[in-house]
Amino acid sequence: MNYRKKINTRRPQPNKRAASTLSPHVLLRHAEIAGGTPASYVSEQSYADMDLHPALKSNLLKKGYKKPTEIQEKTIENLVHGHNMIGVASTGTGKTGAFLIPIVQQLLTTDNTTYLIVVPTRELALQVREEFDELSRGLRFSATCFIGGTSVGKDLVKARKKSHLIVGTPGRLIDMINQRALSLKGITGLVLDEFDRMLDMGFVNDVKTIVSLMHSRKQTMLFSATVKPSQEALIRGLVENPIKITASSGAESSNNVKQSMIKIRDGENKFDVLYNLLREDSFKKVILFAETKRTVDKINKQLIKTGINSDVIHGNKSQNYRSKAIQSFKSGKIRVLVATDVASRGIDVDNVTHVINYQIPQTLDSYIHRIGRTGRAGKTGMAYTFIN
Incomplete structure (x- = not known):
């Protein structure tokens, strides 16, 4: 990629919307209204009932996964068919599987498909990479992870290899792009995971830059625990004509x-x-x-x-x-x-x-x-x- 100037790599500052610590009364009130996905929720279908590739079904079964969670049940079919989506669900409800299962399915059934997953933290990036490796075990799909706190030199070597899936944090992805080691032009699918956290951490400009460089993008998935009305204009600029799925309110904690x-x-x-x-x-x-x-x-x-x-x-x-x-x-x-x-x-x-x-x-x-x-x-x- 040819650039006349480097992308701004100044590290973002956290969002300071809430400058003071929550009072105990706020948390106590929150404890009173806590809701979210009921612990008793059981899907009416199993993964075996879904129109998924036999190899993917086999890997799901090996992991002990038999039935989809609520967010997975509501999103997988739409994502497999290539729709753009905004998925909102509480933490711990299976959002990672909600986008990785359709990604593996697309890789198995569609030629020239590649995905980029952008996440706010290193730990989440490693977790997503590990989950992808397990869901695609034996399928010869390659994944690359770019995160801060690791060797830039080793990342430069990794960037030369072809990958079906790239997972990374915004700062390190921008670093790789600035060094012309990573090109996003041929990547066809994008996932923005834990989007609310990325906004809180000040990554909004990095995300906008990444999206603007994905000239071959055909599908965008945005997953978040919360989507505030003030964020909707920003999201509309990132995700075109999305289906919005809400499995449980991110403003609430789980009954569990x-x-x-x-x-x-x-x-x-x-x-x-x-x-x-x-x-x-x-x-x-x-x-x-x-x-x-x-x-x-x-x-x-x-x-x-x-x-x-x-x-x-x-x-x-x-x-x-x-x-x-x-x-x-x-x-x-x-x-x-x-x-x-x-x-x-x-x-x-x-x-x-x-x-x-x-x-x-x-x-x-x-x-x-x-x-x-x-x-x-x-x-x-x-x-x-x-x-x-």
């Missing part, structure tokens, strides 16, 4: 998550309260959120001193460190993962029993996505929020 507030009384030590909670046998796999990297590191050191196996992920940790910490959490090597909001999206870990908000998040959306790390795939979970 029981929410409670823990009041820290005057003179009471917050960490002592946390430690006493974690001593209970039911706290088997816990994600603990704090607002700052310094606080996350401090809590982790205190937990380790008390003999609790824990680790951290936040923006100052290398991607290799973060990946190892998540893998240790998934495997059960550590019981507590302490994190900033970098973990509130894109970490899909089975059987997280509890989420603890050690500090109140700054926005309602952050709260929703934090507690959405538990109570996933129809299972129940607990969310505790400490208040002073």
